[in-house]
Amino acid sequence: MAAREGVDNRRTDTRERALAVALELFATHGYTVTSLREIAEHLGVTKAALYFHFRTKEEILTAILRGYLDGIAALAVDATARQPLTAAMREELVRRFAEHQAHWGIDLILLVRQNYTEIQSLPIGEEVREVMASLVAALAPAGSGPAERLRVRTALSAFQIAAVTAARDNDGDGDALQEAALAIALEILAG
Template sequence: MGGTMDGTKQRRRGNTRQRIQDVALELFAEQGYEKTSLREISERLEVTKAALYYHFKTKEEILVSIFEDVSQPIEDLIEWGRQQPHTLETKQEILRRYSDALAVAAPLFRFMQENQATVRELRIGEMFKNRMLGMKDILVDPDADLVDQVRCISAMFTLHAGMHVLSDIEGDPEAKREAVLEVAIDLVTQAHQATERP
């Protein structure tokens, strides 16, 4: 019976942590990271500041926890990609999976896009940069010429840009995401085929 109670306590604690992350990200998006205080987060949650402090001591801790949770699938993808052969099929699959991960992480990436100066100053800026370098390493062939390296890197950023820019264009969100993915895959395919030519 003690195990069940511990499990219930753990779930409740996990739910509170998730609620804090959701509300904080909502406030960061509404009024900006700099203008949001821990007090405002606790008020929106209707909890005391002490209850919030139990989970997170600073706004940056909250933001880092959101980034780590949301970007874990990207980290897993990079690890998977490093173990795969450097084939066109692998690269195309990486882009498909990356597109899926970005769709899930859209609110965080929108926040990062709109708060670039702040993000650069925080730990998540460096963490994001490292993840992008990991993606670059598995998409770019080591012997690719400069143009093909740019194509592969552009494929990755096409997926990022599509998340933001296409939100202002009318149409089915899934169809827009598929169109962006198709363009990204075309870029990687061109780069890969150019590298394979004698």
């Protein structure tokens, strides 16, 4: 039984490492130009070993985005269940969103920004739109108009802007920028 558990752990580990390597390569080089062969080489396995876990780059991209979206969806479901949200509850939700963004890091943000067209053309693209819309709807007070929904979207975008600024402009400490993004997002949300 222990040997089988070891095999399962190695399989899970290889799958998770493949997702991490692919995320980095997709963010750095782009989804379109990154091949399964490159992912396998960076992972230190054969293409056949990678193929055991993922048949296509689309499956890899979908798995990466699914992991990210599951966290966002959980935030939205939690917020929706607690409606109407008080100002303190909205602040807590934005803080949890900030933690989720920090957990996924700059590579996820760069992946989405640099490969937006490709992502939107895949089946997961619609889910990305739906999940983000559900978070905006949960954060926007009931009966909100376009201005309030835009305020929420702008607040959530502050984290992406901070991460991209840190990566591209080498503009200070990434942690300090994320803290600044949180403060700005909360100010925007408060109106």
